[in-house]
Amino acid sequence: MLREFRMYAVLLRAAMRGQLQYRANIALVTIGGFAYQGVGLAFLWVIVSRFGALGGWSLTDIALLYGMRLTSHGVWAMPSAQVLLIDLAIREGEFDRYLVRPVNPLIQLLTRMFPIQTISDLLGGVIVLTAAASASDVRWAIGTVGFLIAGIIGGALVEFAIYLAVSSLSFRVVQARSPMLVAGTIMQTAGPYPQPIFPSAVRAVLTFVVPVAFIAYLPASALLRRSAEIPYADWLGYAAPAAGLLLALAAYRLWMRQLRHYAGPGN
């Protein structure tokens, strides 16, 4: 396990060196990324300033949720967004090479390139989160800060688990790109919103089928002392980080199991 992490770090650093050559491009891509994330926040800001609240959440509450979601997304994406390109790696025969090398194929897939467009997600997330955290009336102490960090890592693990589980489809049916895009759209669109605005059936789906709620909404509710509005069990918010870990492990096992059925790109 330790060796795996070390291999991962070495390979990721090599990939980063390759990509970080193009500084001007990184700056532009990052500004573009800020614009992408900023528009989502600007929408919420206009709504809340016009109508006072959304689902009972104030602007600072929503900003905290938005910042947690975006930071989690960045923590997920920076090291592992390459899972989205599993179809490409298989089609180009790259994946077959991973299998003959003495390193875990998942690690090789994740380090095939460093996704520079994810810098803006992590950076933007931390900026929004810092601003929201200082404006919010959460009392920041070791316990709450610790839970915030655990919640963010847990959220990143949930996103990792969802993508990894969906990507394992590509070992069986060759194309996982479109289902991954749909999963991504659902996480991206529904993730930063306070869930009480959704109809209860949709809430159930977002909690138990595509567990988007665990990414940021549930841990944010726990931090903001809003657990009472969670319809299933009010401890779910506190359990979110652990749920992230369990989901990630389960998805990894699924991925490895599906890998056994891999039969090459077909020529």
Add this chain to the structure above:
Amino acid sequence: MQVRTAMSYRTDYLFSLIGLLVQVFLLTVVWRSVYHGRDTVSGIDLSAQLAYTTIGTVQYWLFSPWTFSIVPERVRTGRIAVDLVRPLPFLGQITAAQVGLTAGVAPFAVLALPIAILIGGAAAPGSVLAGFAYGLSFVLAYCLATLFGAVVGMVAFWTTEVSGFFMLYRMVGQFLAGALVPLWFMPGWLSALAYVFPFQAMNYTPLAIYLGRDHGGRIVVDLGVQVGWLALAAGLLLLVWSRALRRVISQGG
């Protein structure tokens, strides 16, 4: 030709439709939530706001194809050289390509509209006149989006790293076009800012006419503003193009 290109990405467009419908659903959930217990806000009732969201999201999706300019790809691959010696003027070629792309995805928008209406909601145009004026304004808005897209696409003649810049244009444009929040809900300074930019004329204007928010003489002003922006965009395109052409020659050696 671009119709065929668009059709060969059928599955991608079908999944992009799912994204569109998820967007309509989310936006209407947000509006339903904030309207809870209120009849009208800023003179707009919930059903008008839902219609704005539904029609606007589909319309905006149709007006903003993934590749709003074929120029970057042509410059990067060097196919621009062949394009320039073709008997059809280059600006005509890129316009035709863009229109072809839209024609290719239009059936998907037609497919999406009834489902989007089912999820969101619809309203009849404010009046018969509003309906006709909407049609006119819709065409002008499309021409505007396409021409400005062509101008921005010309950036590729100066730098090949265009993705970040395009994202910035697209996102700022989306917001100021009223694709997420109509201008009537924006704070005063923000809607004033939106009126300074051409984006509102690419999306918001036809919707405001359709719903009867802009009526009577205001419609004439709206259409006039759109035509004015169109003239400006055409002039800008010719100007940028004449500069860009010089760049190609200087690089060609």
